[in-house]
Amino acid sequence: MNTPSPQLIVAGAMPATRPLFWSVRRELWENRSLYIAPLSVAALALFGFLLALIKRPKDEGLAPINPSFQPTALAMPYSHAAMLLVLTAFIVVIFYCLDALYGERRDRSILFWKSLPVSDLTTVLAKAGVPLAILPLTVFAITVAVQLTMLLLSVAALLMRGGGVATLWSHLPLFQLQAVLLYSLAVITLWYAPIYGWLLLISAWARRTTFLWAVLPPLAISLVELIAFHTAHFGLLLKERFIGFAPKAFALRMPDGSFIDPHFIPITQITPGRFLGSPGLWIGLVFAAACLAAAVRLRQYREPI
Amino acid sequence: MNVVEARGLRKSFGKTVALDGVDMRVEEGRILGLIGPNGAGKSTALHAILGLIPYQGELKVLGRDPWSERDQLMRDVCFIADVAVLPRWLRVSQALDFVAGVHPRFVREKAEAFLARTTIKRASKVRELSKGMVTQLHLALVMAIDAKLLVLDEPTLGLDLLYRKQFYDSLLNEYFDSTRTIVVTTHQVEEVQHVLTDVMFINRGRIVLDCSMEACEARFHEVMVHPEQVSAARALKPMNERQLFGRSVLLFDAVDRQQLAPLGEVRTPSIADLFVALMGEASNTNNVAPKGAAL
Numbered sequence: 001m002n003t004p005s006p007q008l009i010v011a012g013a014m015p016a017t018r019p020l021f022w023s024v025r026r027e028l029w030e031n032r033s034l035y036i037a038p039l040s041v042a043a044l045a046l047f048g049f050l051l052a053l054i055k056r057p058k059d060e061g062l063a064p065i066n067p068s069f070q071p072t073a074l075a076m077p078y079s080h081a082a083m084l085l086v087l088t089a090f091i092v093v094i095f096y097c098l099d100a101l102y103g104e105r106r107d108r109s110i111l112f113w114k115s116l117p118v119s120d121l122t123t124v125l126a127k128a129g130v131p132l133a134i135l136p137l138t139v140f141a142i143t144v145a146v147q148l149t150m151l152l153l154s155v156a157a158l159l160m161r162g163g164g165v166a167t168l169w170s171h172l173p174l175f176q177l178q179a180v181l182l183y184s185l186a187v188i189t190l191w192y193a194p195i196y197g198w199l200l201l202i203s204a205w206a207r208r209t210t211f212l213w214a215v216l217p218p219l220a221i222s223l224v225e226l227i228a229f230h231t232a233h234f235g236l237l238l239k240e241r242f243i244g245f246a247p248k249a250f251a252l253r254m255p256d257g258s259f260i261d262p263h264f265i266p267i268t269q270i271t272p273g274r275f276l277g278s279p280g281l282w283i284g285l286v287f288a289a290a291c292l293a294a295a296v297r298l299r300q301y302r303e304p305i
Numbered sequence: 306m307n308v309v310e311a312r313g314l315r316k317s318f319g320k321t322v323a324l325d326g327v328d329m330r331v332e333e334g335r336i337l338g339l340i341g342p343n344g345a346g347k348s349t350a351l352h353a354i355l356g357l358i359p360y361q362g363e364l365k366v367l368g369r370d371p372w373s374e375r376d377q378l379m380r381d382v383c384f385i386a387d388v389a390v391l392p393r394w395l396r397v398s399q400a401l402d403f404v405a406g407v408h409p410r411f412v413r414e415k416a417e418a419f420l421a422r423t424t425i426k427r428a429s430k431v432r433e434l435s436k437g438m439v440t441q442l443h444l445a446l447v448m449a450i451d452a453k454l455l456v457l458d459e460p461t462l463g464l465d466l467l468y469r470k471q472f473y474d475s476l477l478n479e480y481f482d483s484t485r486t487i488v489v490t491t492h493q494v495e496e497v498q499h500v501l502t503d504v505m506f507i508n509r510g511r512i513v514l515d516c517s518m519e520a521c522e523a524r525f526h527e528v529m530v531h532p533e534q535v536s537a538a539r540a541l542k543p544m545n546e547r548q549l550f551g552r553s554v555l556l557f558d559a560v561d562r563q564q565l566a567p568l569g570e571v572r573t574p575s576i577a578d579l580f581v582a583l584m585g586e587a588s589n590t591n592n593v594a595p596k597g598a599a600l
Binding site for chain 1: 352355356357358359372375376377378379380382383384385386390391392393394395396399402403404406407408409
């Protein structure tokens with residue numbers, strides 16, 4: 001019955017990344033909301049866009065009212081769909097992170113996962129990979145698919161009404177939109193990494209009510225600071241962490257001095273050098289790494305609840 | 306080589322001492338039953354062996370330190386805890402895929418062959434399976450792994466008799482051989498006693514008895530004493546006395562069989578009787594009622 005030799009060869013040949021790959025797949029099996037939620041939102045966005053196309057009066061074509069304004073107006077529904085998807089992904093990821101290392105303790109399945117030759121580091125990395133890589137890429141792919149479908153629908157509608165396709169084609173900055181979206185997703189993901197790290201740490205540590213443990217302590221610190229010292233440094237720090245990436249990753253003023261319209265950010269306005277050079281990014285990443293290291297350690301110690 | 310070797314193993318949770326200086330040694334090819342009342346420290350001992358909890362004292366499993374080398378150790382060790390452990394959202398096919406993906410010693414065909422003899426469907430989720438089927442699935446996964454040590458923590462808890470019998474039959478007939486070692490805890494002592502090669506009683510974190518089944522048979526005798534011989538039998542200092550059908554049954558530790566034969570019918574006590582005698586004794590001397598049901 002025991003023929004260990006062929007398996008021993010396999011054992012030697014098994015690459016170290018395989019447990020990581022399967023651990024990530026396990027996360028996708030367990031958390032189907034990671035792709036079902038964005039897909040549902042995508043379907044809703046397409047449905048809304050279709051309704052708008054049908055409702056649009058015939059005579060309102062794509063005649064240039066204001067040539068300089070047109071790309072933004074044309075891009076509006078496309079970037080709305082993208083913003084909606086990014087927001088959905090952010091909400092999904094918050095709940096994912098809070099449950100990632102908590103759920104397996106609550107349902108005792110951690111005993112099963114730990115009975116397999118997968119290290120705590122691999123498991124935590126797989127779980128961190130979801131907010132840091134899997135979901136941003138999923139959202140990008142879904143958004144691109146949605147935008148291309150919207151484009152096809154517009155072209156079909158325009159063809160049926162006879163006209164405007166060339167205008168749409170030449171004025172809709174779709175590829176620029178998508179390039180800026182990819183850049184923005186990378187920026188947001190890196191900037192929010194400490195938030196994800198914090199949530200994963202709480203999910204590895206808390207015995208119950210992970211959401212409260214994640215949210216209340218930062219709020220309490222801000223409040224105590226405000227009452228005791230009449231200052232709001234910590235609160236400002238939090239605010240900076242949530243929205244502070246924008247002025248670093250983008251030049252917020254157009255060359256003509258006006259503010260950029262978030263519906264259509266020209267690719268010329270991105271400032272990756274300034275973003276990568278900002279201390280806030282690197283401090284955040286160090287904090288995220290520390291949280292993940294602590295989560296790995298906690299997973300080793302923590303038992304089923 | 307000893308598969309498990311522990312010296313002075315200690316573990317406490319707050320003020321509760323779960324393991325109070327446990328020494329144990331399990332050799333290759335043995336089936337050790339770790340038996341004790343609820344809260345005696347059985348699961349704690351197993352969890353320490355599996356690297357699931359930190360501990361004090363010395364512990365080596367297959368020559369490794371389980372706490373710091375858990376993931377390496379799990380290539381050679383399998384674990385089935387009670388049935389609630391497989392995640393409820395997991396599909397049977399996903400369970401096979403995952404274990405095949407991460408375990409270098411998993412032979413998928415073996416697991417498939419075992420599952421083919423059950424009514425478990427590949428597309429089912431664990432939550433859709435009965436308790437017995439979940440255990441069958443877990444057993445199918447574990448038996449397909451060419452491991453050196455199998456740790457079973459109440460593996461048949463909550464299962465009906467048929468599943469329980471099947472579980473141990475499969476393990477013995479298809480899995481166990483001289484290169485494998487099994488450590489099992491269970492409350493259903495009667496069902497495993499014919500399977501075990503060694504037995505260890507644990508109570509309040511201490512080992513009360515540690516011997517092989519052969520040694521147990523040589524050491525302990527139970528005598529259904531003839532009524533007229535009762536006082537003579539009592540003089541030999543039995544460790545336990547109980548009444549059965551109006552006759553006294555006395556349990557002796559290390560009293561020669563020849564000496565006991567004239568007193569009544571001598572036989573080898575069951576593990577359960579031995580357990581009650583030893584644990585009863587332990588709780589009397591400590592003057593504390595045993596926690597929960599003993600068996």
